[in-house]
Amino acid sequence: MMLLLGTAFLGLLIWYFLLKPMQYWKRLGVVQTNPIPLFGDSWRILFRTMNTKDFVEFIYNLYPTERVVGFYNFTMPTLLLRDPELIKQIGIKDFEHFADHPPLIDPEADPLWSKNLLSLSGAKWREMRRLLSPTFTSSKIKAIYVTMEEAARNFATYFKERKDEGIIELEVKDIFTRFTNDIIATTAFGVQVDSVREPNNTFYLMGKKMTDFSGFLNIFRFLIGQILPKFAKACGFRVINAKSAEFFSEVIDESVKQRENNQIKRHDMIDLLLEARKKQESIDGNPITNLDITSQACIFFFGGFETVANVMTFGAYELATNRDVQDKLREEIKTNVSNDGKVSYETLQEMKYMDMVISEILRKWPPFPVTDRICTKPYTIKALDKNSKDIPILLHQEVQIPACAIQNDPKYFPNPQKFDPERFSEKNAKNIVPYSYLPFGIGPRICIGNRLSLTEVKLMFFYLLLNCEIVTIQKTMTPPILTKDIFASIEGGAWLGIKYLK
Template sequence: MWWILAAAAAVALCHWLLKRPHKYWIEKGVKQGRPIFLFGDSWEQLSQKQSHPEMVQMVYNMCPNTRYSGFYQAFLPTLLVKDPDLIKQITVKDFDHFVDHQRFVPEDSDPLWSNNLFALNGKRWREMRATLSPAFTSSKMKYMFSLISQSGEQFVNYFLKKNEDVITVEMKDTFTRFANDVIANTAFGVECDSLVDRDNEFYLMGKEATDFGNFWKILKFVLYAVTPKLADIFKVRFFSKEVSDFFTNVVTTNIRSREKHGVVRPDMIHLLLEARKNGLKHEDSHPIQDTGFATVEEHDFTKNAKKIEREITDQDIASQALIFFFAGFDTVSSLMSLMSYELAINPDVQDKLLQEVDDTFEACGGKITYEGLLGMKYMDMVVSESLRKWPNAVATDRMCTKPYTIQPKHPDEKPVHVEKENCIWIPVFAIHRDPKYYPEPERFDPERFSDENKANIKPYTYLPFGIGPRNCIGSRFALLETKILFFYILSHFRIVTIEKTPIPLALCKKQFNLNAKDGYWLGLKRRNLRTK
């Protein structure tokens, strides 16, 4: 009989120990929902009953009328910050308490991942950001404009050759191939045409690197989250050896060739090599034209930080080029897919944009210029609203790097002591769809970003590229790439719905990244206004 009692006591103790972590925020006086045993607030997403954006929206709505609330990623207590003023306080004013992202890959398990700007922490991140940020200014985007434009022309010419009035296209696959070619060209110095050569090695490696629906990739994420020390012991790599070797070899071979033959191209490798050789300097003044309303500015925190004192290695360059590829391959193609979908189901918006494209085409003499593109106000409004309704970074995180106290502001609050290594989430997707900030948030309305209306947008409620010193370094590039491609498409085609177009759009629950359940099936209808 004693062993039955002992077993029952052991089970009860285990249950108590496993349930106790889900009382973390209650004990700190922070409101929370009703986390599920073992899985916290992640069960619906883990069981593929809920997409990642839907999960973010759920935890945002769990505790209404609060500046912040607690939730749990399995056992990890996470503080959801919802109040714009508090977001500013944490991400900008008191940034030195929240410098790092949550590390989900052990530092030494995959050097190619661990050395990239997104994964670096602390002093190493500050130095790398200060070193790289001058390569992403407006003048550097103008420097790379010709390469991106070249890819845009190549893209539209592929479809102009088709003898069809309405060409059926799955936009995500198609735009991913375009993004692949742009990044191969601008970041790695490799020219591709993935619409023609559909199985080129660069595209296949990129697809493997960004496949988050893969069972083994999901298993790695679980292992990183649940037992990071075990993942570290067994050196579980984020990227497969094949992917790592491919991209590393592309970069190192390219560097050796340039150094040997004195090759100079207007691309990212050249800028990184210049940073290694001479260093790059920030522009002293803001450009008259920038890539758009959504562009994030570099903060003085990183502008004034010390650059890397040691030599930038080939490995460093390969890591930065790969994260640039990693981010652009999926996120930019998702933005393009969702923007094309919104234009197709909102023909009145597309009509206005088509008129601006035609006017710009004529003003530029049939050849788009950097200045002509950035002068397209309605284009910027459409892109800005696409990022408002469909931000790719549905949430952004920060890790507390030194203890911090959130002071009470309302009668029902008390000081919240945020401990070192506590995780903070900023729910971008949900904030962008909060009717307090954006009336009728489900409606696609570019007029929110007109000259008359954009001044009314409450600060720190529009965060498509993050916020504070740790914002997305590539915002200018993503905006420029998107605008160039849509200029070329709309110069020759109207984007239309077809029988296979899913209306309304349902989000995929089987992938972590933002994607449509049934694909983005649309038609390109030839306008017949001009020939090549």
């Protein structure tokens, strides 16, 4: 009898803690995945059977006619939004109900990460966003344009120095991260480095280490930090590893010291925050510290190092495998280069075909496959008709917006695997369904640095294609197979050839 009761009790515990949570969305009448106990759907990423892009597209495509799909981040019920109108509703119209991103880790476990703009919430986020926004206006970007343009010309010159080699075969992701590293070093940290010619400089190596989320252990830390923040804190898990945190903190401390002691002005993000500190402005009542400044600089490293390099990498791949597009873009570049071999900020922004090409790269390969929001005020997704039900979203529940899946859905972009910049021509762009194109997110929490990133990518391709051809080589993988890491790259490396033209 006791054995029977014990077995029944154990069965009840298993049902209550392991099985019942996996039926949350089904009980609400929402279509859902087939999760496994405890791991939910996250096992696909944790055990590296899918990368984030594949995972999001897998869930998105399960129920093609539904507005939403329920899935489970381990035991946490999460809702994937499939309908552009609903995305608009939650991302813009009802933003106050979904004002924050879910925390990646306990703030006390990684104070440097927790103070950045992406991680801040509520009033702290609003205050920091207000302070940083002037850094990314057109006038401010124009002010640092000369530095960025010089870096892009210097990058192209590297291939001129090696022109006698003919076609230079290289893994382009590596060299693009070096270019983006140098842009961030000068625009966010006030440091000059040349990572192409000095491949082992400390700034680049520390930045690469800080943004590395490949491998099982990093994926495990990333996921556990979200679902068990206290456990992650006890285990010492951090988003930014200790060595990188110490290095970049020292870089900012030294930069701040030099600026304050020598009255140096660079008109960049650090200057803005130092000026705000002088005016005794605060973040939620607390004075702005060097840690706050370092944290903002680091998030721009996260946003501009790996992700922008990925856009450049996939863009180079598409141009190499679509030579007609590359040749047409080169012709536009040649007609817009000035007599001194340069391009002005205004001219670069007015190049229509360049804009079409970059837009198509971002459609097919968005820098962030998915963006998320956490419910900050209880919310209800209203039923569209009598055959559907209202869906309550509870406080702290997460919703996800699958940019990669929507932008590769033939419903919105016919023949989505085809690389076709003409989708974004003046004639065709007006036919794009609103909110089906979301490469930088949506609403007030859209990526603050998107204009800076676009300028950076356009500059790199302008000078690279002005001087060089991008070609496929024997090691080029066609079509590309992606790694199973959180932020996927091409398996075995993105191998292409660069041939200097002059």
